[in-house]
Amino acid sequence: MKDAPLVLGIETSCDETGVGIVHGTELLFDAIASSVDEHxxxxxxxxxxxxxxxxxxxxxxIERACQEAGVALSDLDGISVTSGPGLAGALMVGVxxxxxxAVALGKPLYGVNHLASHxxxxxxxxxxxxxxxxxxxxxxxxxxxxxxxDVTHDIRSLGSxxxxxxxxxxxxxxxxxxxxxxxxxxxxxxxxxGQITIDFPRGLSSRKDMERHRFDFSFSGLKTAVTRWVQxxxxxxxxxPVADVAASFQEAVVDVLTxxxxxxxxxxxxxxxxxxxxxxxxxxxxxxxQQRCDDAGIALRVPRPGLCTxxxxxxxxxxxxxxIKGRPASDLSLPADSxxxxxxxxxxxxxxxxxxxxx
Amino acid sequence: xxxxxxxxxxxxxxxxxxxGQAVLATRSTIDARRHTELLAPxxxxxxxAARTTPEEITHVAVGTxxxxxxxxxxxxxxxxxxxxxxxxxxxxxxxxxxxxxxxARLGHEGDLLVATDARRKEVYWARYRCTAGExxxxxxxxxxxxADLPDEVRALPTxxxxxxxxxxxxxxxxxxxxxxxxxxxxxxxxxxAAARIAAGEDMPIEPLYLRRPDAVASAPKPKSxxxxxxxxxxxxxxRAAERGARDGEAPQ
Ligand SMILES: [Zn+2]
Numbered sequence: 001m002k003d004a005p006l007v008l009g010i011e012t013s014c015d016e017t018g019v020g021i022v023h024g025t026e027l028l029f030d031a032i033a034s035s036v037d038e039h040x041x042x043x044x045x046x047x048x049x050x051x052x053x054x055x056x057x058x059x060x061x062i063e064r065a066c067q068e069a070g071v072a073l074s075d076l077d078g079i080s081v082t083s084g085p086g087l088a089g090a091l092m093v094g095v096x097x098x099x100x101x102a103v104a105l106g107k108p109l110y111g112v113n114h115l116a117s118h119x120x121x122x123x124x125x126x127x128x129x130x131x132x133x134x135x136x137x138x139x140x141x142x143x144x145x146x147x148x149x150d151v152t153h154d155i156r157s158l159g160s161x162x163x164x165x166x167x168x169x170x171x172x173x174x175x176x177x178x179x180x181x182x183x184x185x186x187x188x189x190x191x192x193x194g195q196i197t198i199d200f201p202r203g204l205s206s207r208k209d210m211e212r213h214r215f216d217f218s219f220s221g222l223k224t225a226v227t228r229w230v231q232x233x234x235x236x237x238x239x240x241p242v243a244d245v246a247a248s249f250q251e252a253v254v255d256v257l258t259x260x261x262x263x264x265x266x267x268x269x270x271x272x273x274x275x276x277x278x279x280x281x282x283x284x285x286x287x288x289x290q291q292r293c294d295d296a297g298i299a300l301r302v303p304r305p306g307l308c309t310x311x312x313x314x315x316x317x318x319x320x321x322x323x324i325k326g327r328p329a330s331d332l333s334l335p336a337d338s339x340x341x342x343x344x345x346x347x348x349x350x351x352x353x354x355x356x357x358x359x
Numbered sequence: 360x361x362x363x364x365x366x367x368x369x370x371x372x373x374x375x376x377x378x379g380q381a382v383l384a385t386r387s388t389i390d391a392r393r394h395t396e397l398l399a400p401x402x403x404x405x406x407x408a409a410r411t412t413p414e415e416i417t418h419v420a421v422g423t424x425x426x427x428x429x430x431x432x433x434x435x436x437x438x439x440x441x442x443x444x445x446x447x448x449x450x451x452x453x454x455x456x457x458x459x460x461x462x463a464r465l466g467h468e469g470d471l472l473v474a475t476d477a478r479r480k481e482v483y484w485a486r487y488r489c490t491a492g493e494x495x496x497x498x499x500x501x502x503x504x505x506a507d508l509p510d511e512v513r514a515l516p517t518x519x520x521x522x523x524x525x526x527x528x529x530x531x532x533x534x535x536x537x538x539x540x541x542x543x544x545x546x547x548x549x550x551x552a553a554a555r556i557a558a559g560e561d562m563p564i565e566p567l568y569l570r571r572p573d574a575v576a577s578a579p580k581p582k583s584x585x586x587x588x589x590x591x592x593x594x595x596x597x598r599a600a601e602r603g604a605r606d607g608e609a610p611q
Contacts, residue, residue: 048428048572055432055566059443073444089429092395096433097440099399104413104444332399 009316013086020313080319084340140167159215194243368426474521
């Protein structure tokens with residue numbers, strides 16, 4: 001692709017400092033520095049610790065991405081950056097750094113939505129996104145079902161969690177079972193040795209809920225059910241079958257997620273489902289999504305696990321799409337917006353250019 | 360020499376270009392909340408006013424604080440990234456030095472207290488001695504409640520927002536030549552940097568946080584006797600931090 005834009009993307013919305021470089025639809029390199037170990041003793045991400053780590057890692061990560069990609073900063077055609085949603089102080093480090101690159105290099109800047117980037121990353125993995133695509137984003141921070149007619153400017157939210165994110169449920173249940181943080185990979189591993197022996201509740205799946213919360217999720221009740229079950233076993237003096245509980249819990253989460261995602265595809269007549277976010281690394285989720293999509297004649301797209309979690313490549317991929325599709329650059333005064341709605345795919349847009357921007 | 364200097368440690372977002380002899384242009388906006396939005400456009404504005412392109416900048420200088428963390432980091436990461444993108448060095452200057460230098464240049468003679476807003480009812484402070492237009496630091500910068508400062512320190516003529524915020528405790532606001540010295544001026548900071556660069560001084564860019572982030576971990580106590588879940592804790596921390604971010608500071 002001779003004329004494909006060369007874009008560097010920066011992601012700092014949580015505890016990963018990510019810098020990715022994408023050439024059109026080809027990923028050249030994805031550099032990540034994580035402060036996850038520094039947060040482990042708090043049992044979760046401490047914003048100030050994350051922000052300090054971003055500042056320390058920012059320039060070294062940019063440098064490493066360029067080196068590994070064999071790209072000089074002056075070769076870039078554009079810069080993109082996650083401008084929200086996320087931790088305010090963490091976002092600001094990435095946004096300020098991206099602006100400094102844009103100013104120093106005289107290149108256009110694209111402030112982009114973190115969730116939209118999760119969708120766009122699949123372009124570097126599996127090629128152009130079918131339009132529309134259905135996207136399910138499941139992580140410690142989000143659980144969303146999105147209809148995506150155009151990832152560069154038209155994303156519609158069909159549903160999301162009404163309480164905990166899917167990844168939060170994994171963390172909480174891991175804690176109940178005495179497994180380490182973050183819970184996702186540990187539950188997955190434990191479940192692979194277990195049997196689905198317990199019928200845990202499927203949130204928001206009753207007939208009434210399917211009217212009011214058709215594409216929403218709820219994991220808080222499930223979390224409580226698992227906790228109660230474990231406590232009653234302990235109270236009865238029995239050993240908790242950790243592997244079986246993990247497998248049964250995981251099955252309940254994955255069942256609801258995949259059932260609603262496939263239903264959304266069917267009802268909206270969408271032929272492709274993309275799954276992203278950290279929970280997309282879950283092996284049972286991948287297997288069940290594959291089976292149900294196959295049965296329904298839907299193409300399933302799941303990026304490799306390293307691209308499902310937060311990274312810079314996803315931001316670069318969305319930035320490259322914006323350049324390919326001729327979207328206007330963002331204004332240098334764009335803010336970091338910790339509660340940016342998913343429908344705002346790009347930030348810092350001049351108002352008069354923004355005719356077709358769905359709100 | 361063309362120094363691009365910036366500081367975000369006080370209530371000013373301030374940028375200047377300096378040629379080693381004099382300030383070519385300087386711009387400041389008083390807004391302690393919108394560093395992320397305003398700093399980059401201000402840099403473009405100053406470069407244009409100084410008729411200097413990014414390629415012509417030879418050094419970057421940045422105030423390393425102490426200052427409210429969130430804004431401070433915006434300045435530091437901007438300076439570091441700009442310098443990296445241009446393949447030039449970035450140099451750190453203690454932000455309080457810039458306030459002392461401003462007082463010295465305006466003719467103040469003798470000891471001086473620099474006291475800036477540290478939020479959470481505290482000030483960042485250090486003493487300086489000004490002689491014939493030059494200044495010398497007498498302390499490492501520290502963060503303290505103004506009431507806890509020794510009387511002889513509080514009795515000194517004071518620059519920075521301290522006297523403005525705590526007039527009863529820091530009663531001796533200094534306004535040399537009628538000029539209030541409340542916030543850092545990047546033009547002054549650029550001058551300090553240019554002299555130190557010429558002298559070959561080591562100018563580290565480590566932020567002067569002066570508070571540990573661990574303070575955040577002891578944050579809000581939930582009412583439940585069972586103790587918070589990690590996620591509850593995390594959510595509380597995050598909320599507290601978001602509040603803190605609006606205040607420019609993580610809570611204790
Ligand atoms: Zn994410």
